[in-house]
Amino acid sequence: GQTGQQLLIGAYQALSRQIDAGNVEMHARTEMLDLIVIDGRARGIVARDLITGQISTYIADAVVLATGGYGNVFYLSTNAKNSNASAIWRAHRRGAYFANPCYTQIHPTCIPRSGDHQSKLTLMSESLRNDGRIWVPKNPGDTRSPDQIPEADRDYYLERIYPGFGNLVPRDIASRAAKNQCDLGRGVGPGGLGVYLDFADAIKRMGEAAVREKYGNLFEMYDRITGEDPYKVPMRIYPAIHYTMGGLWVDYDLQSTIPGCFVIGEANFSDHGANRLGASALMQGLADGYFVLPPMLGNYIASNKFDKVDASHPEVAATVAEATGRLDRLLSIDGERTVDSFHRELGEILWDECGMARSEDGLRKALGRLPELREEFWRSVKVPGSGASLNQSLERANRVSDFLELGELLCVDALHREESCGGHFRVESQTPDGEARRDDDRFAYAAAWEFGGTGGTPILHREPLEFDYVHLAQRNYA
Numbered sequence: 001g002q003t004g005q006q007l008l009i010g011a012y013q014a015l016s017r018q019i020d021a022g023n024v025e026m027h028a029r030t031e032m033l034d035l036i037v038i039d040g041r042a043r044g045i046v047a048r049d050l051i052t053g054q055i056s057t058y059i060a061d062a063v064v065l066a067t068g069g070y071g072n073v074f075y076l077s078t079n080a081k082n083s084n085a086s087a088i089w090r091a092h093r094r095g096a097y098f099a100n101p102c103y104t105q106i107h108p109t110c111i112p113r114s115g116d117h118q119s120k121l122t123l124m125s126e127s128l129r130n131d132g133r134i135w136v137p138k139n140p141g142d143t144r145s146p147d148q149i150p151e152a153d154r155d156y157y158l159e160r161i162y163p164g165f166g167n168l169v170p171r172d173i174a175s176r177a178a179k180n181q182c183d184l185g186r187g188v189g190p191g192g193l194g195v196y197l198d199f200a201d202a203i204k205r206m207g208e209a210a211v212r213e214k215y216g217n218l219f220e221m222y223d224r225i226t227g228e229d230p231y232k233v234p235m236r237i238y239p240a241i242h243y244t245m246g247g248l249w250v251d252y253d254l255q256s257t258i259p260g261c262f263v264i265g266e267a268n269f270s271d272h273g274a275n276r277l278g279a280s281a282l283m284q285g286l287a288d289g290y291f292v293l294p295p296m297l298g299n300y301i302a303s304n305k306f307d308k309v310d311a312s313h314p315e316v317a318a319t320v321a322e323a324t325g326r327l328d329r330l331l332s333i334d335g336e337r338t339v340d341s342f343h344r345e346l347g348e349i350l351w352d353e354c355g356m357a358r359s360e361d362g363l364r365k366a367l368g369r370l371p372e373l374r375e376e377f378w379r380s381v382k383v384p385g386s387g388a389s390l391n392q393s394l395e396r397a398n399r400v401s402d403f404l405e406l407g408e409l410l411c412v413d414a415l416h417r418e419e420s421c422g423g424h425f426r427v428e429s430q431t432p433d434g435e436a437r438r439d440d441d442r443f444a445y446a447a448a449w450e451f452g453g454t455g456g457t458p459i460l461h462r463e464p465l466e467f468d469y470v471h472l473a474q475r476n477y478a
């Protein structure tokens, strides 16, 4: 938490300096609606001013998308509520391939949801697993308060199953293990969807002052949100969608399959893959282009000729008309279901069928329901207000219309990948111990999907993964 915040402050300061120097023009509260592609190359974007509703075009020699991940497709996630996938999804619709969408990271240490009113989940820092011990009651349905459950009736299941790594196993393993315990009826808290993260031993060992020094800010945040004091009672945690390893396919220059459309950070698929499970997005950032423009962007601009284009160009006008038409259509439906109710249902389907564990049956079920949900959305969503002013229902409806399509692609990708790998656990592909089993003979490739039209079949392109210096090996934390 502290590291990320310091990085953000550094990045904001660097950006502000460039704005002040006149090198960067800032358009706050402005959302990209579509990518302008002329003669097969990205030549700008269409954007909407979220305060006035005004639609504008920005013509350029190249476009760099840095619009983050798509965790919010699941409705509940640790992402900021405004994080969305519209920019990359619209670029995908224009021809940019979308790679490995089913690789999503589920973080084990989040505060469990407390009810249906919730629209966001809170992440507790990973660092808590350094000193906190994770456990559940041994007996399913044990409703005693944690201090009434003696040691003999507790199962410190990560320490038991993974003695070498204990509470520090990678995120996907810790998350799935928590789900397994809850599935066995040993979960704690509302709905039995939680496990304990207990600092009693750490306090005994290090003293409360030392624990406060290390984790005080996190304990305070937990206390404020749950009304429970983690110095006195164990925290309750449960996994939540946190980070997306899939994204727009890019080459080593961070260029998508649309020439001139570059994609950086969590918005691309890049090298996140299976590696990302135990690593840090921000550390990878140095190699992966977080905060910095792709080095090859200058070469691209220098080595191409760009015809003069303005808003009257037929492709620009057509892209504006399409983006505007979509908003007008959303406003005109005037149905009876709220945007959030569609988003919530989408999220529940994805969480149940394309979340911590995916099965062929579940994915087929999801792929049966999702097209119906999409059609129902376009028939009966209610978006009040107008497009000519601040209208958050319209903003959300626009984003959810993309999430509905992206959700389908997630399931298509998960269904086709008949192995467990990189944040994707197929129940049919596990070792006898219940661990993820890869199938490198059939699936050692990045799955790059080409848009197949709304409701159409996406087209799969396989980019083989080649390893010259290391050999693929099955993970084993037991």
Ligand SMILES: Cc1cc2nc3c(=O)[nH]c(=O)nc-3n(C[C@H](O)[C@H](O)[C@H](O)COP(=O)(O)OP(=O)(O)OC[C@H]3O[C@@H](n4cnc5c(N)ncnc54)[C@H](O)[C@@H]3O)c2cc1C
Residues within 6 Å of the ligand: 001, 004, 030, 031, 032, 033, 066, 067, 068, 069, 078, 079, 080, 082, 083, 084, 085, 086, 087, 123, 242, 243, 264, 265, 266, 267, 279, 280, 281, 282, 283, 290, 291
């Ligand atoms: C709670 C939390 C804690 C995390 N902690 C860590 C950590 O400790 N270590 C670590 O390595 N990683 C961490 N991560 C992950 C890491 O923060 C993200 O992967 C990283 O910030 C992504 O950076 P980005 O610049 O690619 O995208 P983002 O930071 O998501 O920025 C994308 C920006 O694009 C904007 N945007 C989106 N769509 C549009 C559009 N259509 N038009 C205009 N703008 C748009 C968004 O509003 C946002 O400002 C954490 C993530 C979360 C949510």
